[in-house]
Amino acid sequence: MFGHLGAMVRARAIQNESVVLRSLLEVGESMSALTDRQQVLELVLREARRLAIAEAGTLYVLRENRLKFVAVQNDRLDISQVSRGLLGHELPVSGESLAGFVAMTGLAMNIEDTYSLPAGTSFRIDREFDAALRYSTRSVLAMPLICPGGPCVGVLEFINHIDSAGNVGPFPAEGIAGLESLAAMAAVTVYNHLLQDQLRQAHLDTIMRLAVAAEFRDDDTGEHVRRISRSSAMIARRMGLGESQVELLQWASPMHDIGKIGIPDSILLKPGRLTDDERLVVQRHPQIGADILSDPQNELIAVAREVALSHHERWDGQGYPDRLAGTAIPLSGRIVCLADVLDALISKRCYKAAYPLDKVMGIIRDGRGSQFDPDVVDAFTDISPDVVEPYLRPAAD
Amino acid sequence: MFGHLGAMVRARAIQNESVVLRSLLEVGESMSALTDRQQVLELVLREARRLAIAEAGTLYVLRENRLKFVAVQNDRLDISQVSRGLLGHELPVSGESLAGFVAMTGLAMNIEDTYSLPAGTSFRIDREFDAALRYSTRSVLAMPLICPGGPCVGVLEFINHIDSAGNVGPFPAEGIAGLESLAAMAAVTVYNHLLQDQLRQAHLDTIMRLAVAAEFRDDDTGEHVRRISRSSAMIARRMGLGESQVELLQWASPMHDIGKIGIPDSILLKPGRLTDDERLVVQRHPQIGADILSDPQNELIAVAREVALSHHERWDGQGYPDRLAGTAIPLSGRIVCLADVLDALISKRCYKAAYPLDKVMGIIRDGRGSQFDPDVVDAFTDISPDVVEPYLRPAAD
Numbered sequence: 186m187f188g189h190l191g192a193m194v195r196a197r198a199i200q201n202e203s204v205v206l207r208s209l210l211e212v213g214e215s216m217s218a219l220t221d222r223q224q225v226l227e228l229v230l231r232e233a234r235r236l237a238i239a240e241a242g243t244l245y246v247l248r249e250n251r252l253k254f255v256a257v258q259n260d261r262l263d264i265s266q267v268s269r270g271l272l273g274h275e276l277p278v279s280g281e282s283l284a285g286f287v288a289m290t291g292l293a294m295n296i297e298d299t300y301s302l303p304a305g306t307s308f309r310i311d312r313e314f315d316a317a318l319r320y321s322t323r324s325v326l327a328m329p330l331i332c333p334g335g336p337c338v339g340v341l342e343f344i345n346h347i348d349s350a351g352n353v354g355p356f357p358a359e360g361i362a363g364l365e366s367l368a369a370m371a372a373v374t375v376y377n378h379l380l381q382d383q384l385r386q387a388h389l390d391t392i393m394r395l396a397v398a399a400e401f402r403d404d405d406t407g408e409h410v411r412r413i414s415r416s417s418a419m420i421a422r423r424m425g426l427g428e429s430q431v432e433l434l435q436w437a438s439p440m441h442d443i444g445k446i447g448i449p450d451s452i453l454l455k456p457g458r459l460t461d462d463e464r465l466v467v468q469r470h471p472q473i474g475a476d477i478l479s480d481p482q483n484e485l486i487a488v489a490r491e492v493a494l495s496h497h498e499r500w501d502g503q504g505y506p507d508r509l510a511g512t513a514i515p516l517s518g519r520i521v522c523l524a525d526v527l528d529a530l531i532s533k534r535c536y537k538a539a540y541p542l543d544k545v546m547g548i549i550r551d552g553r554g555s556q557f558d559p560d561v562v563d564a565f566t567d568i569s570p571d572v573v574e575p576y577l578r579p580a581a582d
Numbered sequence: 583m584f585g586h587l588g589a590m591v592r593a594r595a596i597q598n599e600s601v602v603l604r605s606l607l608e609v610g611e612s613m614s615a616l617t618d619r620q621q622v623l624e625l626v627l628r629e630a631r632r633l634a635i636a637e638a639g640t641l642y643v644l645r646e647n648r649l650k651f652v653a654v655q656n657d658r659l660d661i662s663q664v665s666r667g668l669l670g671h672e673l674p675v676s677g678e679s680l681a682g683f684v685a686m687t688g689l690a691m692n693i694e695d696t697y698s699l700p701a702g703t704s705f706r707i708d709r710e711f712d713a714a715l716r717y718s719t720r721s722v723l724a725m726p727l728i729c730p731g732g733p734c735v736g737v738l739e740f741i742n743h744i745d746s747a748g749n750v751g752p753f754p755a756e757g758i759a760g761l762e763s764l765a766a767m768a769a770v771t772v773y774n775h776l777l778q779d780q781l782r783q784a785h786l787d788t789i790m791r792l793a794v795a796a797e798f799r800d801d802d803t804g805e806h807v808r809r810i811s812r813s814s815a816m817i818a819r820r821m822g823l824g825e826s827q828v829e830l831l832q833w834a835s836p837m838h839d840i841g842k843i844g845i846p847d848s849i850l851l852k853p854g855r856l857t858d859d860e861r862l863v864v865q866r867h868p869q870i871g872a873d874i875l876s877d878p879q880n881e882l883i884a885v886a887r888e889v890a891l892s893h894h895e896r897w898d899g900q901g902y903p904d905r906l907a908g909t910a911i912p913l914s915g916r917i918v919c920l921a922d923v924l925d926a927l928i929s930k931r932c933y934k935a936a937y938p939l940d941k942v943m944g945i946i947r948d949g950r951g952s953q954f955d956p957d958v959v960d961a962f963t964d965i966s967p968d969v970v971e972p973y974l975r976p977a978a979d
Contacts, residue, residue: 377774384781387880391785394883395792398874401843446798450847477795483784486791 223256225378229371230256230341237326237356237364239343243271245284246339246375251275252284259344262318271314280308283327284340291337293328293365297355321345326356328364330372338375341368389436396439399446403453409528410439416524416572423564424520437489438521441496444474468505471497488517496521501555511558519558523549523565526556531576542573620653622775626768627653627738634723634753634761636740640668642681643736643772648672649681656741659715668711677705680724681737688734690725690762694752718742723753725761727769735772738765785882786833793836796843800850806925807836813921813969820961821917834886835918838893841871865902868894885914893918898952908955916955920946920962923953928973939970 230244241259245252254271258264276282278289286308287294296302299310299322315322324346330339343364348354393414397407404410418435426434445453448470452463459467474493481487495509495518502510504522514522530548533539540548546569553562565572627641638656642649651668655661673679675686683705684691693699696707696719712719721743727736740761745751790811794804801807815832823831842850845867849860856864871890878884892906892915899907901919911919927945930936937945943966950959962969 381778381781383880384778384785387882388781388785388788390879390883392788392792394874395789395796395837395840398840398843399792399795401870401874440792443792443795446795446843473798477791477798482787483780485784486787 225374226256227258229374230258233341233364233367233371234258234343236367237343237360238347239326239356240345240347240353241322242344243284243342244339244371245276245288245342246379247278247288247337248379250278252278252282252288252340255339259320262320267318283308283310283325284342287327287329287340287342288337291329291331293326293361295356295358295361296325296327298323299325321353323353324355326361326364328368330368330375332369332372332376335372335376338372338379341371392436392439396443399440399443402450403445409532410442412528412575413441413521413524414439415575416527417521419568419572420520420524420561420564423568424516424560426516433485433488434492434517434520436485437492437517438524440474440478440489441492441521441525442470442474443477443489444470444472444493446477447473468497471495471506491515492517492521494518496525498522499556500558504556514558516558519561523557523561526552527565527572531573539576542577545573622771623653624655626771627655630738630761630764630768631655631740633764634740634757635744636723636753637742637744637750638719639741640681640739641736641768642673642685642739643776644675644685644734645776647675649675649679649685649737652736656717659717664715680705680707680722681739684724684726684737684739685734688726688728690723690758692753692755692758693722693724695720696722718750720750721752723758723761725765727765727772729766729769729773732769732773735769735776738768789833789836793840796837796840799847800842806929807839809925809972810838810918810921811836812972813924814918816965816969817917817921817958817961820965821913821957823913830882830885831889831914831917833882834889834914835921837871837875837886838889838918838922839867839871840874840886841867841869841890843874844870865894868892868903888912889914889918891915893922895919896953897955901953911955913955916958920954920958923949924962924969928970936973939974942970 226244226246230242233239233244234242240261243254243258244256246255247253252275254274257268257271259267276285279285280289283294283296302310310322310325314320322344324344326343326346328341329337330341331337343356345353346356393407393410396410400407400410414435417438418431421431421434422428448467452459452466455463471494475490478486478490478493481490492515494506495515498504498507498509498514498518499522500511500514500519502508504514527545527549530540530545531542546566549557549562549565553559623641623643627639630636630641631639637658639653640651640655641653643652644650649672651671654665654668656664673682676682677686680691680693699707707719707722711717719741721741723740723743725738726734727738728734740753742750743753790804790807793807797804797807811832814835815828818828818831819825845864849856849863852860868891872887875883875887875890878887889912891903892912895901895904895906895911895915896919897908897911897916899905901911924942924946927937927942928939943963946954946959946962950956
């Protein structure tokens with residue numbers, strides 16, 4: 186019986202009788218493809234609809250006590266049209282909507298016909314969607330996404346069950362147990378995403394606070410840091426960078442001047458003009474920043490280091506510390522360079538008044554191809570009203 | 583057919599024929615109980631063993647190209663004895679072990695009898711375990727934990743299948759498909775844990791770098807920050823705080839002096855004795871730190887704020903800024919207070935030499951009940967050789 190080496194089993198496609206099991210596995214497995222969050226949510230909804238045999242469906246995620254539409258699918262309507270109207274929208278957790286009622290009570294609701302609800306039903310069905318898109322929402326099954334022993338993290342809504350004859354009918358009660366299993370899996374998926382978002386958010390919060398702290402001596406409001414983060418991300422997005430790269434720059438750019446921590450008060454806070462020697466001391470801050478961020482263990486710190494070191498380089502090679510020119514300067518540094526100069530020009534500083542907007546725009550245009558990467562200037566110019574908007578609010582200084 | 587409100591379906595325990603499905607769900611659901619990482623790993627292994635009908639098993643997680651034993655179970659041996667010997671141990675990814683071979687090749691291995699391996703087998707079976715514990719590892723099924731489309735994150739090893747007659751026998755080939763499904767789920771669980779650990783690690787890295795930056799002016803090595811983080815965590819653990827609280831303090835304590843960023847060079851870096859006025863300026867740093875960390879959006883920043891504000895309070899109420907006394911001072915502040923004083927006494931500073939260890943211990947003992955919480959002093963005294971160990975290395979300054 187014993188006595189020989191067992192068969193080597195290659196990992197292979199899972200073959201299993203149970204559709205439920207297969208769907209569950211696909212939902213579970215999809216969690217590993219975390220690089221595209223939206224894709225995972227769409228997959229969860231698609232697998233769930235396949236199991237429920239539903240013509241349409243919506244996945245809501247609960248954040249800050251509001252239900253957000255995160256995935257919307259409909260086999261009978263032009264989905265781009267449907268999504269445009271709904272994605273990003275929110276519902277309160279209340280009887281004002283079916284999904285809100287389900288999230289509020291933690292109860293699944295199986296409605297055979299939304300057009301024949303009895304009087305006094307404790308939630309409202311929104312008819313605007315049907316009217317606007319000439320659609321008929323007949324049967325609806327709405328289930329809370331509850332982590333076992335944990336919080337409600339969202340709602341899964343199935344619309345219009347298609348029966349074996351191909352007609353719209355009520356969702357059969359006997360299929361609900363399997364759907365509940367799937368809802369539990371989906372809840373765990375969504376919960377993991379929420380947890381990861383919370384971790385990312387906490388990290389960003391720490392970066393902002395400590396970057397603000399590092400500039401405390403010459404800007405105790407931290408507005409400079411926040412504005413540069415925002416402007417850099419907007420310009421990067423306009424230049425066509427992927428959302429993960431945009432996010433990296435948004436997080437890394439607040440640390441661009443961290444090296445100023447190494448510049449003595451006597452120079453950093455000097456009211457008048459700097460001597461040549463003093464200017465050389467100030468120009469050490471990119472290298473000090475790069476030293477603080479040296480030997481990066483993750484991508485964020487790597488980009489932050491790149492930005493800290495290169496944000497005073499110039500397109501024409503006349504910048505510092507390394508006199509790099511053109512595309513030898515990292516794109517992150519070229520973008521933050523413009524965002525930094527913009528912020529300096531447009532803000533009031535202890536040694537100068539704020540410049541008027543048209544003068545600022547003129548200076549930046551003049552720097553196109555000399556101080557600045559022409560592509561960065563062009564991207565900024567395309568969206569400049571949005572970028573400068575916070576500077577023009579009465580509260581900004 | 584239509585025309586009435588469908589049945590309300592209460593969320594209820596999942597009842598399903600399939601053992602595989604139930605196990606998968608329990609593994610999946612367990613992911614939400616993320617508060618106790620070890621419990622989740624134990625559950626994954628237990629469910630997998632139940633499905634495989636295995637007397638024993640091991641779960642390895644792959645980190646930095648080493649396989650770590652993270653869960654070890656054995657129904658026939660005293661598990662505390664087994665765990666003590668193995669948990670925390672590591673194996674290389676290589677043919678030196680079966681698990682290492684599986685992780686290296688990505689292939690599942692089903693071995694009917696480890697005592698009858700043919701000559702030239704490409705991996706080694708460790709016999710020390712069997713010899714030391716008088717155990718007989720006969721059949722082994724080892725499966726890689728591979729995220730679909732993703733990396734290998736670990737290995738699941740089943741030992742000694744129990745057949746229907748209650749005897750040890752080979753793992754039946756027909757059960758492997760179900761186990762592969764479970765391995766895929768387990769892989770996703772482990773992957774999510776790894777991802778969350780990476781996010782936490784990146785956050786900690788940012789805190790350390792920026793906290794070091796904030797102390798750049800009077801300590802350009804950042805050793806002070808690192809040592810205080812370590813000492814505070816050790817004292818907290820000794821005082822019986824839970825691991826999550828210990829970790830919070832470990833992360834929060836590096837920010838204790840962030841408010842020093844608001845103290846001018848002329849005072850912070852003054853070589854001689856401070857005047858009374860200058861001392862009052864220095865004593866503003868807890869409040870400045872609390873302002874930088876105000877309105878915390880997460881627990882980490884909340885603890886950091888607490889520490890920043892209270893680490894110069896004294897047990898006898900003679901500290902600053904709020905002259906709090908006794909347990910009115912947050913425990914976090916009482917712990918970091920001692921760690922901070924210890925570091926100041928034992929380190930060489932620009933204005934003083936390092937004190938010898940016995941003098942430092944004497945000063946801390948003298949402060950028991952006046953400057954310091956007696957319980958904190960006692961906890962520190964219990965473990966002082968370990969705490970002061972980094973200070974006594976030749977490299978430390």
